[in-house]
Amino acid sequence: MSLNRKFIPILVTFGLFVVMFAAGSFRYTGFFSLQVLMNLLIDNAFLLITAVGMSFVILSGGIDLSVGSIIALTTMVSASLVQQQGWPPVVVIPLVLVMGAVFGYGMGAIIHYFKIQPFIVTLAGMFLARGLCYVISIDTITIDNAFYTSVAQTKIHLPGGSFVSISVIIALVVIAAAIYIAHYTRFGRNVYALGGSEQSALLMGLPVARTKILVYTLSGFCSALAGVVFTFYMLSGYGLHAVGLELDTIAAVVIGGTLLTGGVGYVIGTFFGVMIQGIIQTIISFEGTLSSWWTKIVIGLLLFFFILLQRLLIARRSTLKL
Amino acid sequence: MNRMMRHYLFWPLCVLGALLLFNLLYSPDFFSIVLRDGHLYGSLIDILNFGAPLVLVAIGMTLVIATKGIDLSVGSIVAISGAIACLSISKGSDQSSLGLVMTAILSSLALSLVLGLWNGFLVAGAGIQPIIATLILMVAGRGIAQLVTSGQIITVDSSTYEYIGAGSLATLPFSIFIVAAMLIVALLLTRKTALGLFIESVGSNPTASRLAGIRSNMVIMSVYIFCGLCAGIAGLLLSSNVSSADGNNAGLWYELDAILAVVIGGTSLNGGRFYLMGTVIGALIIQTLTTTIYMIGVPPEITLVVKSVVVLAVCLIQSETFRSTIMTRWKTRNYPGEKEVVRHVP
Numbered sequence: 072m073s074l075n076r077k078f079i080p081i082l083v084t085f086g087l088f089v090v091m092f093a094a095g096s097f098r099y100t101g102f103f104s105l106q107v108l109m110n111l112l113i114d115n116a117f118l119l120i121t122a123v124g125m126s127f128v129i130l131s132g133g134i135d136l137s138v139g140s141i142i143a144l145t146t147m148v149s150a151s152l153v154q155q156q157g158w159p160p161v162v163v164i165p166l167v168l169v170m171g172a173v174f175g176y177g178m179g180a181i182i183h184y185f186k187i188q189p190f191i192v193t194l195a196g197m198f199l200a201r202g203l204c205y206v207i208s209i210d211t212i213t214i215d216n217a218f219y220t221s222v223a224q225t226k227i228h229l230p231g232g233s234f235v236s237i238s239v240i241i242a243l244v245v246i247a248a249a250i251y252i253a254h255y256t257r258f259g260r261n262v263y264a265l266g267g268s269e270q271s272a273l274l275m276g277l278p279v280a281r282t283k284i285l286v287y288t289l290s291g292f293c294s295a296l297a298g299v300v301f302t303f304y305m306l307s308g309y310g311l312h313a314v315g316l317e318l319d320t321i322a323a324v325v326i327g328g329t330l331l332t333g334g335v336g337y338v339i340g341t342f343f344g345v346m347i348q349g350i351i352q353t354i355i356s357f358e359g360t361l362s363s364w365w366t367k368i369v370i371g372l373l374l375f376f377f378i379l380l381q382r383l384l385i386a387r388r389s390t391l392k393l
Numbered sequence: 394m395n396r397m398m399r400h401y402l403f404w405p406l407c408v409l410g411a412l413l414l415f416n417l418l419y420s421p422d423f424f425s426i427v428l429r430d431g432h433l434y435g436s437l438i439d440i441l442n443f444g445a446p447l448v449l450v451a452i453g454m455t456l457v458i459a460t461k462g463i464d465l466s467v468g469s470i471v472a473i474s475g476a477i478a479c480l481s482i483s484k485g486s487d488q489s490s491l492g493l494v495m496t497a498i499l500s501s502l503a504l505s506l507v508l509g510l511w512n513g514f515l516v517a518g519a520g521i522q523p524i525i526a527t528l529i530l531m532v533a534g535r536g537i538a539q540l541v542t543s544g545q546i547i548t549v550d551s552s553t554y555e556y557i558g559a560g561s562l563a564t565l566p567f568s569i570f571i572v573a574a575m576l577i578v579a580l581l582l583t584r585k586t587a588l589g590l591f592i593e594s595v596g597s598n599p600t601a602s603r604l605a606g607i608r609s610n611m612v613i614m615s616v617y618i619f620c621g622l623c624a625g626i627a628g629l630l631l632s633s634n635v636s637s638a639d640g641n642n643a644g645l646w647y648e649l650d651a652i653l654a655v656v657i658g659g660t661s662l663n664g665g666r667f668y669l670m671g672t673v674i675g676a677l678i679i680q681t682l683t684t685t686i687y688m689i690g691v692p693p694e695i696t697l698v699v700k701s702v703v704v705l706a707v708c709l710i711q712s713e714t715f716r717s718t719i720m721t722r723w724k725t726r727n728y729p730g731e732k733e734v735v736r737h738v739p
Binding site: 134181184185186187188190191192194195196197198199201202203205206209310315318319321322325331332362364365366367368370371372374375378379382 | 463515519520521522524525526528529530531532533534535536537539540543544640649652656662692694695696697698699700701702704705708709713714715718
């Protein structure tokens with residue numbers, strides 16, 4: 072059976088996940104259970120949602136460094152509106168989602184119309200969102216609103232005695248929607264075309280401006296949604312929430328096999344990229360003697376490994392073409 | 394006058410001047426410098442002293458950006474370098490002995506050279522995009538720094554080591570002299586040898602420069618090594634100033650401040666042209682801005698909002714498209730006739 076080369080990174084990712092899970096199961100008692108897998112989803116639901124938005128940005132050939140800050144800003148705005156102003160969550164949640172989308176839209180518009188590198192614009196967005204958090208408050212705002220606590224504590228029982236949280240359902244819905252959008256809609260194909268070559272996309276008459284701006288809007292929206300989920304998870308708003316999350320997110324997308332130059336990759340790969348990061352953390356916590364900083368080092372090494380793999384694959388493809 | 398305005402240092406200096414002027418009006422004793430026990434004290438000296446690590450990192454970053462690259466790992470290198478130095482000093486029996494401190498300094502500088510070499514290898518050798526190649530060390534580097542310090546803040550009690558960041562020579566903080574020395578080295582290397590020309594050439598077009606006989610990969614490699622070294626020295630300055638190393642927070646967000654300083658200084662992110670003096674002014678602007686915000690009693694956290702607005706403004710002004718859009722707007726506003734479009738009615 073000849074294996075299509077574009078599936079290699081995603082298969083490596085999936086294989087790595089299986090190997091890590093198997094190794095954990097052999098090494099630690101209590102590791103091999105459905106609940107451990109479900110906990111991966113529960114603890115990384117917000118990362119999943121953010122990474123989905125980031126996948127679209129990277130597929131289009133850009134990068135979004137503002138995601139972590141938008142999450143923090145979302146927790147902060149939700150907490151201050153619900154807790155200090157007494158607004159009902161029904162109003163606050165749609166409001167913060169719109170806010171995230173508008174934030175992303177603004178960055179996308181600047182990137183496209185003024186032709187400034189996405190890296191620098193989203194960097195400024197990152198500063199801005201983080202700074203706005205502190206303008207609201209420099210302290211943690213704890214949320215004890217009935218709606219938020221009940222959502223946070225709800226357990227959805229699955230057959231087999233395990234359970235998931237509502238956040239997991241949201242994350243899985245987002246993943247499903249993203250797979251549909253990326254692979255079965257016109258917008259999705261435009262994103263791939265844009266990432267493949269912006270010039271060609273333009274010459275083909277694809278709506279480059281709309282696609283590019285929509286991609287950042289989508290990423291902003293996903294970050295805000297992740298922020299809502301994060302608020303359920305932490306039950307507080309704080310300006311230092313999710314510091315450095317943008318890097319975890321980019322790492323997840325890259326480990327998931329998406330090419331950083333854009334145009335190649337699958338949303339489902341991102342899912343396994345996040346799961347691999349989660350399982351590294353789980354293994355380290357099961358090991359007990361290892362400090363949690365090893366997570367960062369291992370993720371860095373994996374990032375290195377996957378980027379090299381991508382380079383090799385690209386190199387092989389270009390030599391084949393010649 | 395026109396020639397003066399065209400000079401690349403004109404606008405950065407204007408901003409710095411405006412900031413200083415604001416400070417002068419706001420608190421007149423801003424410029425007062427007093428001599429106490431043979432040391433000079435004052436806000437201006439503080440700006441130079443606390444800004445020294447940023448200036449160093451930004452100098453290294455300028456050369457990297459000149460080759461159309463970027464180094465996101467400088468903050469992590471700052472943390473690692475400080476952590477290694479403090480760790481080796483804290484293990485010694487006599488922490489102030491010169492030999493021990495010299496070994497500590499040399500080992501952490503050697504390590505930062507290696508880290509720079511690693512970045513350079515990934516960019517030039519493996520051909521990975523600079524943002525991503527240095528992202529690896531940015532993620533893993535903080536982990537390494539925390540591993541070195543075991544997640545704690547290592548404090549040292551060494552008067553010799555403290556001298557680097559907190560001591561003073563000829564009434565001025567010693568750190569200023571280190572920065573000045575590095576700046577002079579960088580200026581001489583890039584402006585008095587052909588290296589500066591090579592860097593600019595590689596930044597505009599690496600392939601063309603390789604065909605013209607420049608060893609592009611060596612040039613790229615060396616700027617990343619230099620940037621790593623600068624970040625390493627900055628880490629020593631920071632950790633010795635407070636006599637402790639914090640793997641988690643040392644050098645946090647330094648990469649962003651350094652990039653901001655480089656951009657304010659007039660170096661384009663597209664590579665091919667760089668201004669070291671502009672970068673120094675840019676770093677001083679950032680430090681003055683931070684000090685000003687502290688002084689006028691605004692919560693220091695607002696600094697981030699101000700910085701983001703500055704980044705955007707500077708980038709927009711640098712953007713060719715933005716300038717032409719504004720110019721057309723302005724012209725059509727003044728000559729409404731140009732706005733009239735002959736509509737084609739089918």
